[in-house]
Amino acid sequence: MSTIQELLSQFDAAAANPKAQLEKHTAAGKKAIGCFPYYVPEELVRAAGMVPFGVWGAEGTINAAKKYFAPFYCTIAQMSLELALNGKLDKLSGVIMPSLCDTLRPLTQNFRSAVPQLPFIFLAHPQNRHAPWGVEYTKSQYGRVKKKLEDIAGAPITDSALKDAIKVYNESRAARRKFVTLAGKHPEAVSPVQRSAVLKSAYFMDKAEHTALLADLNAQLEALPDAAWKGPKVLLSGILADSRNLLQILADHNMAVAADDVAHQSRAIRADVPDAADPMTALALQFAAQDHDVLLYDPELLKRPEYVVNLARESGAEGVIVLMMQFCDPEELEYPSLKQALDKAGIPSVLIGYDQQMKDFGQARTQIQAFADVLNARK
Amino acid sequence: MENQEGKKEAKVVLREIVDKVYQSAWDAKNRGEPVGWSSSKFPAEIAEALGLAVCYPENQAAAISAKHGGQRMCEHAESLGYANDICGYTRISLAYAAGAESDERPMPQPDFLLACNNICNCMTKWYENIARMRSIPLIMIDVPYNNETEVNDDTVAYLKGQFQDAIRQLEKISGRKWDEKRFEEVCQNSNRTAKAWLKACSYCQYTPSPLSGFDLFNHMADVVTARSKPETAAAFEQLAEEYERAVKDGTSTLPYPEKYRIMFEGIPCWPELRALFRPLKAKGINTTAVVYAPAFGFVYNNLDEMMRAYCKAPNSVCIETGVEWREGICRENKVDGVLVHYNRSCKPWSGYMPEMERRFRKDLGVPVVGFDGDQADPRNFSEEQYNTRVEGLFELMEANKAGRK
Structure with a gap:
């Protein structure tokens, strides 16, 4: 049996080298479909016998994508296009691209203009997703995605394959949620970088394989005795929290990640697909249940800031680090409400700017160090 | 300003129409009636059919900016925690909703909100923020981004569901019953305005053009704030007639x-x-x-x-x-x-x-x-x-x- 650290190394290797993972899938004769942010119903890809492969940009420098975007755009969009223009997505058999924010809208158009050779599957989600007409709309749009996936796969997606895929994904989400809780309880065993690697690797690995490995890790973490953690525990909030440099700075200051409200991490795995006779309806109901997300309209206006406050309290986080993705206006527009709710609850927070082109982490280090001091002083 | 027949020039009439929209909102507020704030491409026909007074934050933000109050209002929003990366209209509007004063284009604070994200997704968050600040209802019509040249039936069905829901919510807010006949009338007015607007714009095809294209930027205020009103349609028809005459006379508003x-x-x-x-x-x-x-x-x-x-x-x-x-x-x-x-x-x-x-x-x-x-x-x-x-x-x-x- 592998030890905790050996298992964590396996996740880390997969997270750090998406190219090798992609090649592994294609070498095994599988087609891979690039899944962009946010809320792609990956179950459909799996049910089509293909591998969903997460594309959320990458750390690097934007060059070729400058031909399509002025500088004031989220680097996830720009770097994803950069990857495609540099041939890094050539092994994909298609991409699914949602359009939930004002940068994804033009990205969809720029991407299919810039990379016409890659089969492109557009996805529109409804914001009014709870009402019956919203659920119907999701279902209709997922139906369009399904049809295009069938074209790429060259075979129909059966209800039974889709139900199987839903089961695999519900198990994966449950295992990842359990891991998030366990990693929060055992920061002595799982560092912030390792925690991120476990969650990030799920975007590149076969989900069933990932779950099997994670079940092993979770079992071992569960068996650990309770350990006292002397450093501060924080909740991370934002779009991405996978920068090794940034997460290492947390570790350097003895900070543990108690929980997260990160789009790439827990926001993506909060809702399972419910039981329903028709699996397409079930997928649409899952999207209707996605909540507490800055990208999604919420008729209960104060629910999301309250959710983050409660999450911080329940997870034992003593402070919140908001990792602000540069030029992400949904996050920026949500920030004052979040800050107000945290202040009201007496939870200290800090706002740290981040983008995928960031090379100098000096300012972030200073901010994290000061924040650690604040949290330590409150102990 | 009057023309040769002693009639007010269309541009004057158009300006007065916008002023009247804002005045009507103040009057409604003073009578204790609810006043709405609406995004510019929310289906204006609904509120108009229910006789609700509505103001338009985008138009207000443009007016404040044109009168050089934009930076002051943007900085106020930034002091509340809104990043300077956020849309300037949004920052101005949030500052105003939060109580920052503006003499440039004052309008009554809202009792309800009408947001439609056919313009952008930023609109959704912008209006959510105002709804939170003022604890008022937000009616949101979501128009998903379209990757195709035609609008498909799924989208139409989704919009219809939302449209009916918006009517139900606004019936409650206005205390008035939906009147299909009145709605048809309003739609006719809106169509008449849209056609007259397009006709006026079409005079740019003449060489030389009888108008400076920058005039259209000014007249946009009417299409945004008053497109469902018959007087707006009439004013744009008059504008088109004036351009027609200018083509014949060889004159232009371009100086x-x-x-x-x-x-x-x-x-x-x-x-x-x-x-x-x-x-x-x-x-x-x-x-x-x-x-x-x-x-x-x-x-x-x-x-x-x-x-x-x-x-x-x-x-x-x-x-x-x-x-x-x-x-x-x-x-x-x-x-x-x-x-x-x-x-x-x-x-x-x-x-x-x-x-x-x-x-x-x-x-x-x-x-x-x-x-x-x-x-x-x-x-x-x-x-x-x-x-x-x-x-x-x-x-x-x-x-x-x-x-x-």
Whole structure:
């Protein structure tokens, strides 16, 4: 049996080298479909016998994508296009691209203009997703995605394959949620970088394989005795929290990640697909249940800031680090409400700017160090 | 200002109509009736049919910016924690909703909100923020982004569901019952306005044009705030008649001879209208095409077509439709070049522009030049850069003309 650290190394290797993972899938004769942010119903890809492969940009420098975007755009969009223009997505058999924010809208158009050779599957989600007409709309749009996936796969997606895929994904989400809780309880065993690697690797690995490995890790973490953690525990909030440099700075200051409200991490795995006779309806109901997300309209206006406050309290986080993705206006527009709710609850927070082109982490280090001091002083 | 027949000029009538919209909102507030704030492309027909007073934050933000209050209001929003990356209109509006005063274009605080994200997703968060600040109901009509040139039936069905829901909510807010007949009347007015607006815009096709394209930016206020009112339709019809007469008389509202004709792409930099106009005037360049012409031409014959019409906003259509609109007006209005505003406030709009620039050059064979600016925040505009770019465009248009001879 592998030890905790050996298992964590396996996740880390997969997270750090998406190219090798992609090649592994294609070498095994599988087609891979690039899944962009946010809320792609990956179950459909799996049910089509293909591998969903997460594309959320990458750390690097934007060059070729400058031909399509002025500088004031989220680097996830720009770097994803950069990857495609540099041939890094050539092994994909298609991409699914949602359009939930004002940068994804033009990205969809720029991407299919810039990379016409890659089969492109557009996805529109409804914001009014709870009402019956919203659920119907999701279902209709997922139906369009399904049809295009069938074209790429060259075979129909059966209800039974889709139900199987839903089961695999519900198990994966449950295992990842359990891991998030366990990693929060055992920061002595799982560092912030390792925690991120476990969650990030799920975007590149076969989900069933990932779950099997994670079940092993979770079992071992569960068996650990309770350990006292002397450093501060924080909740991370934002779009991405996978920068090794940034997460290492947390570790350097003895900070543990108690929980997260990160789009790439827990926001993506909060809702399972419910039981329903028709699996397409079930997928649409899952999207209707996605909540507490800055990208999604919420008729209960104060629910999301309250959710983050409660999450911080329940997870034992003593402070919140908001990792602000540069030029992400949904996050920026949500920030004052979040800050107000945290202040009201007496939870200290800090706002740290981040983008995928960031090379100098000096300012972030200073901010994290000061924040650690604040949290330590409150102990 | 009166014309030869002693009648008020259309531009005066149009200005008075907008003033009346705001005055009616104040009157409603004073009577204790609810006042709404609405995004500019929310189906205005609903509130109008229920007799609700509505104000338009985008129009207010543009007016505040044009009167040089934009930076002050933006900075106020920044002091509340809103990043300076956020759309300038949004920052101005949030500042106003939070209590920052503005003499430039005061309007009553809202009792309910009407948001439609056919313009952008930012609209959703903007209105959510106001609803939170003021604890008031928000009615949200979601128009998903469309990757195809046609609006599909799924979207129409989704919109209809939301539309009926919005009516139910507004019946409660207004305390009035929905009257289908009144709604039809309002729709007729809106169609009449849209057609008259498109007709007035179409006079840019004449050489020389009887109007300065910048006039259209000013008249947009009416299409935004009062398109469902019969007096607006009448005023645009009058405007079209005035242009018709000007074509016959060989006159123009352009205060200098027209040597070159361009499309001005994007929302203007409201705080810098004079600076925008100056080098154009110096070089004899008239703006004969603006995207707002087709962008507000909501023409429809029935409810399904109305749903489809509201899906056609500049930032909710696919690149093919966006290019087709623009190239259509460029051809009709015979432009010699295109000046593209990379608007720091508008990510969805500016996000297509580099690719569109390439298509314009290829399809139209005209020079295209871009400049950096902002619809509301003057800190994002450099007059020097703008002048240099206009100079560059002028030289390219001259070279093109010389090449054609």
